[in-house]
Amino acid sequence: METRERQSGIKSQLDETDFASRKLKVPEHIHTGYERLYHCQQCGKGFRESVNLKRHQLVHTAERPYKCQQCGKGFTGSQNLKKHQRIHTGKQPYKCQQCGKGFNRLYQLKVHQFIHTGERPHKCQQCGKGFSRSADLKKHRLIHTGERPYKCQQCGKEFKSSGELSSHHRVHTGERPYKCQQCGKGFNRTGDLKKHQRIHTGEQPYKCEQCGKGFSGSENLKVHQLIHTGERPYKCQQCGKGYIRSADLKKHQRIHTGERPYKCQLCGKGFKSSGELSSHQRIHTGERPYKCQQCGKAFNQSQNLKKHQRIHTGERPYKCQQCGKGFRLSDGLKIHQRIHTGERPYKCQQ
Numbered sequence: 480m481e482t483r484e485r486q487s488g489i490k491s492q493l494d495e496t497d498f499a500s501r502k503l504k505v506p507e508h509i510h511t512g513y514e515r516l517y518h519c520q521q522c523g524k525g526f527r528e529s530v531n532l533k534r535h536q537l538v539h540t541a542e543r544p545y546k547c548q549q550c551g552k553g554f555t556g557s558q559n560l561k562k563h564q565r566i567h568t569g570k571q572p573y574k575c576q577q578c579g580k581g582f583n584r585l586y587q588l589k590v591h592q593f594i595h596t597g598e599r600p601h602k603c604q605q606c607g608k609g610f611s612r613s614a615d616l617k618k619h620r621l622i623h624t625g626e627r628p629y630k631c632q633q634c635g636k637e638f639k640s641s642g643e644l645s646s647h648h649r650v651h652t653g654e655r656p657y658k659c660q661q662c663g664k665g666f667n668r669t670g671d672l673k674k675h676q677r678i679h680t681g682e683q684p685y686k687c688e689q690c691g692k693g694f695s696g697s698e699n700l701k702v703h704q705l706i707h708t709g710e711r712p713y714k715c716q717q718c719g720k721g722y723i724r725s726a727d728l729k730k731h732q733r734i735h736t737g738e739r740p741y742k743c744q745l746c747g748k749g750f751k752s753s754g755e756l757s758s759h760q761r762i763h764t765g766e767r768p769y770k771c772q773q774c775g776k777a778f779n780q781s782q783n784l785k786k787h788q789r790i791h792t793g794e795r796p797y798k799c800q801q802c803g804k805g806f807r808l809s810d811g812l813k814i815h816q817r818i819h820t821g822e823r824p825y826k827c828q829q
Contacts, residue, residue: 514527518532521630534555534556538555538629538641538644539629539630543645545557545559547567562583565584566583571583573587575592578595598611601615601616603616603619603620603623605623606623618639626639627639629641630644631647633651634651646667655667657669661676662679674695674696677695677696678695678781679769681772681788683695685697685699687700689704690707702723706723710723715731715735717732717735730752733751741753742756745760746763758779758780761779761780762779769783770784771788774791786807786808794807795807797809797811798812799819801816
């Protein structure tokens, strides 16, 4: 009897040892993370499971098989689609304990909490810059390496992130999935839609430190600041004229070349820029999407709305350097300056 119990105890110990060894051996590569058998042929990234590799490869092909029924946006995985759908439902299950702000994804809450703590745990080994998200650090590292792993299959252009590639693909497809609820204008990026919506709301969160002028986008502020410095980095090789923005230089060069690549489908008139064409097309449609919030007057160009709004605000941004008088429009300033210069440009031919 005693011998049988001793043998049973030994067997039990062996079984436990064998189970423990199997328990450790099976998931060893999962805990260490070293064994990544499945590698992407395009960027070399490794994965532990073939299904993860397949999902990753959609980043390079730009395929988005999971579509949102409400806005048409596509995703590489079903989980990403579920998270996206919370934008439409308004569901925000993750709440910040400090300020009460809600988020539809847990990682968004975690990143947000760094605002309160000031923590930036992800550091660049080359320059020491810190980031609250590992994804932002990865993008930043590409500045040092110059790597652009995401390539467009249609034109060969390369990008630092899959998001930039996805936005670029819409240039080829013409897709503009992000629509303005007020005027119906479409955009291929959410950031561009947000900037556009500030035209309707009048919000100008980016302020110039020198003159206090506000702008709806950070890029517009940067361009404006060159007015104060006098810098015009983009020079025309034919006439030497300088511009603050490269886009303005491109438009100017069409004066020399005579190129008018943007054609109106209704009347055939050509334009130097897509913006000029869009404004022209409103002559045919009668559309006036830019409304003044104070008096309701509508305009077919955002610039005309801005000029009009100065009637209500009393703003006179164009100042005469000689006498300090201000004007609502640049044309008004030019006409006024002739008082000081004595210029009389309009001659009677008789």
